[in-house]
């Protein structure tokens with residue numbers, strides 16, 4: 305008996321924790337359970353062929369927001385070529401409105417609703433025919449009966465998280481991929497757009513077990529472990545115990561990612577975070593909006609001023625990568641209000657600012673109340689907002705332009721110094737990104753892939769229209785360029801330097817692993833934020849030496865040393 309768990313991930317570096325956890329939970333049936341992981345970038349036909357050639361006796365799909373359409377397309381074809389193979393589905397995208405889903409897909413045998421570990425083991429027993437329960441006795445499923453009717457069984461009780469087996473015994477299959485790890489399940493908060501708010505049964509994995517498992521990752525020196533805990537620090541003692549363990553047992557290379565509520569951090573936690581090795585942990589902090597009315601309306605428990613205070617303080621430490629999230633399209637957030645939210649959060653200078661668009665998820669409060677809020681959204685996943693009572697589609701398109709430019713010029717981290725200087729040229733970075741996006745459209749640059757050098761040239765062209773000091777921005781872009789890499793070809797717009805060869809010969813003794821470059825301005829440093837006044841030109845030249853062998857663990861930029869040259 306071969307039971308195949310199939311997952312279609314968004315990227316190759318992702319791994320699917322759900323299918324690995326299900327296999328680990330299959331108990332005596334584990335050996336007969338295989339995993340097939342694909343990505344949405346693969347051709348559907350190739351995935352179909354592989355599923356067919358694997359000849360499963362039972363096929364189970366892990367479904368979520370980003371792969372639903374893919375899975376739906378593949379399973380229709382799969383049924384034609386393997387009509388007798390039962391197909392089961394699981395995941396948040398099928399756990400709500402399950403009946404409609406089963407009606408839409410007659411080829412699907414059933415759905416595992418909610419937590420799947422115990423349900424899956426019982427389904428394995430059912431297909432192996434050993435002391436098996438009838439389908440009607442397996443909790444947490446919806447299935448078709450002999451007459452084609454859809455039956456729901458009793459819901460399954462939340463599982464003790466410490467009883468879920470560790471699924472990473474063999475790390476070979478995760479080479480070059482992110483490891484996902486769960487130390488708590490559920491969320492105590494009630495954000496109206498989020499499915500985690502529906503399940504209120506917050507549970508924690510036993511701390512001794514967690515430490516043992518983290519030690520396994522540390523010993524194996526895996527590059528990155530992402531905690532999938534919905535609000536990692538919702539329990540102070542749990543978070544403190546894990547962070548303290550990581551700080552004490554740091555192997556010098558593994559990075560751990562956490563989603564947290566910044567305003568819940570206590571002094572003790574902040575001090576511990578400040579003491580950590582740069583790059584040991586990174587934090588994802590959902591802000592979503594700076595509009596208090598919106599925050600209240602979406603039932604979010606967040607003290608905005610405290611969030612800002614904590615983000616600023618951690619930023620000063622310079623040892624933790626912070627990723628902040630905003631959502632456009634929330635109730636009571638109109639264009640002006642969103643623009644203000646953007647500028648307020650941008651002013652915190654996180655390492656990354658993700659501008660997302662509301663997704664109206666089935667099962668969420670937002671879904672139930674979409675009409676009241678006048679929210680129109682895409683029929684297809686990820687059900688992204690088109691317009692709301694407060695925000696028109698035209699305005700959404702403008703925000704999309706801002707998002708595109710934000711990704712290219714800010715989140716890429718490739719224009720750090722230039723972005724800090726540009727801050728002096730505007731009262732609103734939102735407006736500046738919008739103008740830049742419109743410039744891309746006007747000049748026919750939008751919707752294309754551009755090299756990094758081309759992005760620099762476009763920015764210089766844009767700045768010329770804004771009457772920005774030419775030399776300053778050319779030098780800033782040159783600095784940003786060489787901070788990332790030792791360019792093979794010097795860009796035409798980079799200042800011509802007569803003595804470059806001479807200085808390079810003298811100071812760059814390790815060949816291409818360093819680069820010397822002259823500047824005439826003081827640029828904002830790593831731990832500084834954007835400036836409100838552009839720097840004055842020096843009367844002399846300052847030489848910077850970029851060391852590519854020594855990179856910043858947070859942004860991978862070369863270490864910069866300033867030379868004393870006459």
Ligand code: SF4
Nearest residue numbers: 491495498500501534
């Ligand atoms: S958005 Fe975050 S804090 Fe809010 S309910 Fe979801 S997981 Fe919890």
